[in-house]
Amino acid sequence: MKLRVDGLSVRFHLPGAEVHAVTDARFELREGRCLALVGESGCGKSVMAHALLGLLPGNATVTGHAWLDGGDDPLDLVAAPEKVLARQVRGRLIGLIPQSPAAHLTPVRTARAQLAETLRELGRTETPDLLADRAGLRPDDLDRYPHQLSGGMAQRVANALALAGDPPLIVADEPTTGLDRPLVDATMAELRRLCDDGRAVLVITHDLRAAERVADEIAVMYASRIVELSQAEPFFSGPLHPYSRGLLDALPSRRFVPIPGRPPELTRLPDGCAFLPRCPLATAACEDQPLMNGKKVACHHA
Amino acid sequence: MRIVLWRLAFAVPLLLAVTFGMFALAKASPFDPVRQYLGERAMVTDPQIMAGIRANWGLDRPLLEQYTTWLGNLLTGDLGESRSLRLPVAQVIGERLGWTLLVVGCALVVMLAAGLAVGTLAAWRRDSWLDRLVTGTAFANEAAPVFWVGLLAIWVFSVTLGWLPAGGLTDAASTTVTLPDLARHLVLPVAVLAFSQSSWLLLFVRESVIGVLREDFVTGARARGLRERTVLLRHALRSALLPFITIMGARVPELVTGAILVESVFSWPGVAGTTIKAALAVDFPLLAALTLLATLAVVAGNLLADLAYTVADPRVRVLGVS
Amino acid sequence: MNVTRTGKAGRRSGTAGGARWWPGAAGGTLRRAGADGRARRRARRHRFALGTLAVLVLAVVLVPLVAGLDQQLVDLRSAGLPPSPAHAFGTDEVGRDVLLRSIYGLRVSMLVGLAAAVVSVFIGGLVGLAAGAAGGIADRLLMRVVDGFNALPHLLFGIFIVALFAPSATAVVVSVAVTHWTTAARIVRSEVLSLRGRPFVDAAVSGGSGRLRIVVRHFLPNLAPQLLLATVLMIPHAIWHETALSFLGLGLPAHLASLGNMINDGQRSLLAGDWWSSLFPGLLILVPTLAVSSLAQYVRDRANPRWRSELNL
DSSP: OEEEEEEEEEEEEETTEEEEEEEEEEEEEETTOEEEEEOOTTSSHHHHHHHHHTOOOTTEEEEEEEEEEOSSSOEETTTSOHHHIIIIIBTTTEEEEOSSGGGGSOTTSOHHHHHHHHHHHTTOOOOHHHHHHHTTOOGGGGGSOGGGSOHHHHHHHHHHHHHTTOOSEEEEESTTTTOOHHHHHHHHHHHHHHHHTTOEEEEEESOHHHHHHHOSEEEEEETTEEEEEEEHHHHHHSOOSHHHHHHHHTSTTTTOOOOSSOOOOTTSOOSSOTTGGGOTTOOGGGGSOOOOTTSSBOOTTO | OHHHHHHHHHHHHHHHHHHHHHHHHHHHOSSOHHHHHHGGGGGTSOHHHHHHHHHHTTTTSOHHHHHHHHHHHHHTTOOOEETTTTEEHHHHHHHHHHHHHHHHHHHHHHHHHHHHHHHHHHHHTTTSHHHHHHHHHHHHHHHSOHHHHHHHHIIIIIIISOOSOSSSSSOTTOSSOOHHHHHHHHHHHHHHHHHHHHHHHHHHHHHHHHHHHTSHHHHHHHHTTOOHHHIIIIIIIHHHHHHHHHHHHHTHHHHHHHHHHHHHHTTOOSHHHHHHHHHHTTOHHHHHHHHHHHHHHHHHHHHHHHHHHHHHOHHHHHHOOO | OOTTOOOSOOOOOSOOSSOOOOOSOSOTTSOOOHHHHHHHHHHHHHHHHHHHHHHHHHHHHHHHHHHTTGGGOOOGGGTTOOSOSSSTTOBOTTOOBHHHHHHHHHHHHHHHHHHHHHHHHHHHHHHHHHHHHHOHHHHHHHHHHHHHHHTSOHHHHHHHHHHHSOSOHHHHHHHHHHHHHHHHHHHHHHHHHHHHTSHHHHHHHHTTOOHHHHIIIIIHHHHHHHHHHHHHHHHHHHHHHHHHHHHTTSSSOTTSOOHHHHHHHHHHHHHTTOTHHHHHHHHHHHHHHHHHHHHHHHHHHHSOHHHHHHHTO
């Protein structure tokens, strides 16, 4: 199983404005590997996850390709009709671990009802208890309603639901939001385990420390574009893009210096490098949009 | 449970106030019930006899005494005697309540099924031609008087097409009530009552489902690979129904209104239609009993809705909060 | 009862979880016309509703001036005629022109509706003002009474009143007012409660103004627009109520051409297949009601949200 995103762009059409949520994203993800997509809130990371699953609202336009290659016949997630996505892809080929898992459970039904339903619809024969056990839940936890689940339990239920159809690709959308540090570590360890089991894992997060624990590769996103894509180790020891450097410097364990300024609004992106106003290295050359073009970084100065 | 006790605590003074209000209004009425009762014969009846009747009905007593007597009789199950039908009120209601419950019950079932299905469909296909047709019809239906819709239905299905009888319980010729005959006579009243009551439900369900479809848990359900039908019915609709349960209870007054008008249009022999006859004949004991019955229905509806809500929402059931 | 009563809509709060700036529902399967088309259609509908109302009101005011008493003209030679160029809405079973009579009927219904609306908003306004200005136990007690009245089946209550006091325009107005004042009471109360917190009221109180003076000088002028709108919105309810009572034979005297009476009269002809004498008067109830509710929607979109929920739009 291999995911190859090739020139993926997402636009939202609002009355009187157009949101550039994702622009020309390119990356590859193979089984047994984990890619972390990092960046500040509102840079378009979550939209990417929803675009891959075909869960964007009607006012979104998606262009480019996202090839899901399982061997013989690669499937383009962008071009695939809703029917194919619903019956073959979601839950079966791609499992989503959502942001704030409790909110992604229907409040009026127990965890067990929803897990059993998912297993049934995906044609699985496992029992909810077995799946819960694998996710580290006790059977009676399943009889709770979403509002009765603690953050950690909700996270495990979400994992169990995402894994119900045994999908080879897992997309985790901000899986650590609102969790405390031990739970973040446990979640990351769990994702790493899924990866070591031979699944491909795409983690979307703004938490670089969490990303460092789990990722083989890092993709940094800024203002709708992927600006750096490299192996985890060299990235954390020597980031190439000035924005990546800024992100790492902002960590409490490092220099704890935030990047000055704010990211641009996605409805009004500049023609040149979007990081220009916040960048210490900016020159006149930055008025031209820097592109990746097969390199590891989209910057004129790296 | 506390909310149920609250409702009950509120219901008793409400019923007392309503019944006392009825007596006060009757006292203030310019009509003389005895003259009304005697009709033409009032002209030739000895005033002595009329005074006798008045005393017999207790009309010469003070308001409060009349009221407490009535209340006392009510508690022992005696509702008095209908002056226009010359039968015990309890018997009049007993004979007709079943027919009203039949029509209203059938209409409720039809209205719930159709309202939920069509409302959900309209929400799912929001802004499609289907949605616009459905919401347009529902808005027009909200604005249309029930009796007028009933008359149009009679014109189309009875007069023009000749498919269904225009009213009554059975064919005029038949002396007994047979099931197929009854069913044929039931179709139009039930359909009209259900149709007229369904538009608010439909619009409410649509609005509610549209709101819920934006929620994360719907995205979550879709992301798990569930069928669209499952997402729509078992996740979106099911969650959208919660607020609707309470509102359902609050709609009982409208249901009573609809029943009165529909029974009147279709000459249906139920209690609601009888209200009109009692009103036209100024038959106070019957009218009072029917008004009390309707108020009871409203109170019961609210109570049932609260109970249903407690059962349906796990958050209320488990935590005991609303 | 109709149109604007959809109950306490349990609107759900927005998306839980992270901040999402993209609007609308997830579920990219469906191509939607989107907010743009909706807003356009809505604006068109409001203009149309306003135009329709203007035409109807003009007709109701002007036609009687021109036509005089023609509507009562009984002409048995032209009885029961279907719609034609001479009689756009046909004629009834005694040969009266249905169009002309419907306009008179609408006029009667509108007048009765207006009177009932004014009276019910007046009663409701007084109660709401008293509850809001007094506060405390008096407020809670009055709101219980409002709840009590809301729990009554309005039409049945109206029937009760009309039955005991000979059917007449006054009885209809009273029965509608007595059952419909609660909406205005809620609106006014919530408005007064919000006004109480405003600085100019504090200023008036510390300036030594009495309660009554504050109510008259400060609350009433601020409430005027709401009261006016509540009255306009109440008119369709009142008309609906009047026609229902008249249809049941408990409303206006039979000789008055009210819409309810006309539909009631049309019942007999309808069974003979003469649909026009019931259809058109009914349409004249439906169209203005729809127009008013469409305008109510327009107001709702712009109104203050607290007030919106009280109106039950």
